Amino acid sequence: MYDVIVIGSGPGGYVAAIRCAQLGMKTAIVEKYSTLGGTCLNVGCIPSKALLDSSEHYHNAAHTFKTHGINLSNLSADITQMISRKDDVVKQNVDGIQFLMKKNKIDVHQGLGSFVNATTVKVTKEDGSSSEIQGKNIIIATGSKPSTLPFIKLDKDRVITSTEALNLKEIPKHLVVIGGGVIGLELGSVYARLGAKVSVVEFMDSLIPTMDRTMGKELQKSLKKIGFEFYLKHKVTSVENTGKEVTVKADNGKGETVEINGDYVLVSIGRRPYTEGLNAEAAGVKLTERGQIEVNDHLQTNVPNIYAIGDVVKGAMLAHKAEEEGVFVAETLVGQKPHINYNLIPGVVYTWPEVAAVGYTEEQLKEQGRKYKTGKFPFLASGRARASMDTDGLVKVLADVETDEILGVHMIGPRTADMIAEAVVAMEFRASAEDVSRMSHAHPTYTEAFKEACLAATDNRALHV
Numbered sequence: 001m002y003d004v005i006v007i008g009s010g011p012g013g014y015v016a017a018i019r020c021a022q023l024g025m026k027t028a029i030v031e032k033y034s035t036l037g038g039t040c041l042n043v044g045c046i047p048s049k050a051l052l053d054s055s056e057h058y059h060n061a062a063h064t065f066k067t068h069g070i071n072l073s074n075l076s077a078d079i080t081q082m083i084s085r086k087d088d089v090v091k092q093n094v095d096g097i098q099f100l101m102k103k104n105k106i107d108v109h110q111g112l113g114s115f116v117n118a119t120t121v122k123v124t125k126e127d128g129s130s131s132e133i134q135g136k137n138i139i140i141a142t143g144s145k146p147s148t149l150p151f152i153k154l155d156k157d158r159v160i161t162s163t164e165a166l167n168l169k170e171i172p173k174h175l176v177v178i179g180g181g182v183i184g185l186e187l188g189s190v191y192a193r194l195g196a197k198v199s200v201v202e203f204m205d206s207l208i209p210t211m212d213r214t215m216g217k218e219l220q221k222s223l224k225k226i227g228f229e230f231y232l233k234h235k236v237t238s239v240e241n242t243g244k245e246v247t248v249k250a251d252n253g254k255g256e257t258v259e260i261n262g263d264y265v266l267v268s269i270g271r272r273p274y275t276e277g278l279n280a281e282a283a284g285v286k287l288t289e290r291g292q293i294e295v296n297d298h299l300q301t302n303v304p305n306i307y308a309i310g311d312v313v314k315g316a317m318l319a320h321k322a323e324e325e326g327v328f329v330a331e332t333l334v335g336q337k338p339h340i341n342y343n344l345i346p347g348v349v350y351t352w353p354e355v356a357a358v359g360y361t362e363e364q365l366k367e368q369g370r371k372y373k374t375g376k377f378p379f380l381a382s383g384r385a386r387a388s389m390d391t392d393g394l395v396k397v398l399a400d401v402e403t404d405e406i407l408g409v410h411m412i413g414p415r416t417a418d419m420i421a422e423a424v425v426a427m428e429f430r431a432s433a434e435d436v437s438r439m440s441h442a443h444p445t446y447t448e449a450f451k452e453a454c455l456a457a458t459d460n461r462a463l464h465v
């Protein structure tokens, strides 16, 4: 009998297993695929960032090296090599998880995990053979899969999801992207940088519409420069694979149908929780109307010894959110009192410029009727950004009018994915904009833009604009 069985080895599941083992619990993890690491390591965060890095190098070589005084001839992009390097990066990462399981003495059971009852999990291998394991506690971490629309047939050939977009054998001539969210813009960027025309059809009136609206507007301007075209407020009505081409039709909101022809269509309209084959009903575990595992504030399901974490429960579908939840459940199981501040989980879009945010958006503050002040600092005024020719974007700080407490930080610009961590720390310690603006930031760094935006929010005291 295990103390804990974790079902699913993504960032939620494997981190939960490690923390359980660290806390002295006898732990097993069940994963249906032959490699550990889930969506994030195999077909998500890691491979997408590997291709983003390769395509960024190519784009810089093609467009900015000359200005730096570096001349190249016969530059070409070898997509096969890029994909192969990406596969190597994935392998290093998934092997790393296997090592961590061994190091922490976690038993890995490869096969589909399905409930027999609230303490028994059946593990079925691909060849049909199965075994049963028992656990006092079970953590469901089965993640998510791409969503689609009822009239779209994902043929995985020309009508594809992120998984296929990470494994293309050629650079598309014209990639049509349905959904201007994180996946569409990140993977669209990969191929736009490699020379593809990329058309994004987005249902809302802004890109990355759940983020602060300033971010979507700025990102749209930057992505246009690298060959993106946008069809905002367009509702896709049909997608047809005609063999060598794909035709996407969309309603432009004015009663007209727009037709876009490309060679691939990436469907990136969100992801859905994944519980197929889990047989949750056998344990009596309730699902929500949206197919998520229903959990309380302790991430506990309606069955007291069964917990659920990550993409399969409510909240942002982010690897680091899943990880925090994995640690939270492990610590809860040994009687600790962990805490997650969901408002301070940062969100990042790895386009160039990168977008990164934490806390409330301006739209949310308006909706709450909260009185706030705004401080902005453009990267155009940053010496560091000028040196690297990365002057697109800005940092926007929202602070409480009376207390000066930082309520939201929204950044678009170079390396903001890394810069946002400072804002998270500041907000976890409930810093005021003035607190940050009185701290020394190394010069020249991109981080000075955050300090300057805080100065601007404090009393309109930015020094370099």
Ligand SMILES: Cc1cc2nc3c(=O)[nH]c(=O)nc-3n(C[C@H](O)[C@H](O)[C@H](O)COP(=O)(O)OP(=O)(O)OC[C@H]3O[C@@H](n4cnc5c(N)ncnc54)[C@H](O)[C@@H]3O)c2cc1C
Binding pocket: 007, 008, 009, 010, 011, 012, 013, 030, 031, 032, 033, 037, 038, 039, 040, 041, 043, 044, 045, 046, 048, 111, 112, 113, 114, 141, 142, 143, 144, 162, 183, 274, 275, 276, 277, 278, 309, 310, 311, 312, 317, 318, 319, 320, 321, 322, 350
């Ligand atoms: C293209 C792409 C890029 C992304 N980039 C980022 C990023 O940069 N940053 C970020 O924070 N997030 C990113 N994400 C989101 C991130 O991948 C997810 O939020 C994260 O993987 C969720 O972790 P999880 O542990 O909940 O589930 P998952 O990672 O989905 O893992 C679930 C695991 O459970 C297994 N499983 C499911 N059912 C069973 C069963 N019955 N038995 C056994 N095993 C089972 C699955 O095979 C899978 O391995 C990206 C996603 C995609 C698709």
Ligand SMILES: NC(=O)c1ccc[n+]([C@@H]2O[C@H](COP(=O)([O-])OP(=O)(O)OC[C@H]3O[C@@H](n4cnc5c(N)ncnc54)[C@H](O)[C@@H]3O)[C@@H](O)[C@H]2O)c1
Binding pocket: 149, 178, 179, 180, 181, 182, 183, 184, 186, 201, 202, 203, 204, 207, 208, 209, 234, 235, 236, 268, 269, 270, 271, 316, 317, 318, 347, 348, 349, 350
């Ligand atoms: N950098 C990261 O952290 C990262 C990267 C990739 C994925 N992810 C996670 O994976 C999840 C899925 O990503 P995603 O990009 O598929 O989802 P998303 O929710 O980020 O974006 C989906 C977009 O599609 C639009 N949309 C929805 N229905 C539509 C329709 N019928 N026609 C046109 N547009 C439509 C939405 O308005 C939205 O802008 C996200 O929750 C995200 O958090 C994170």
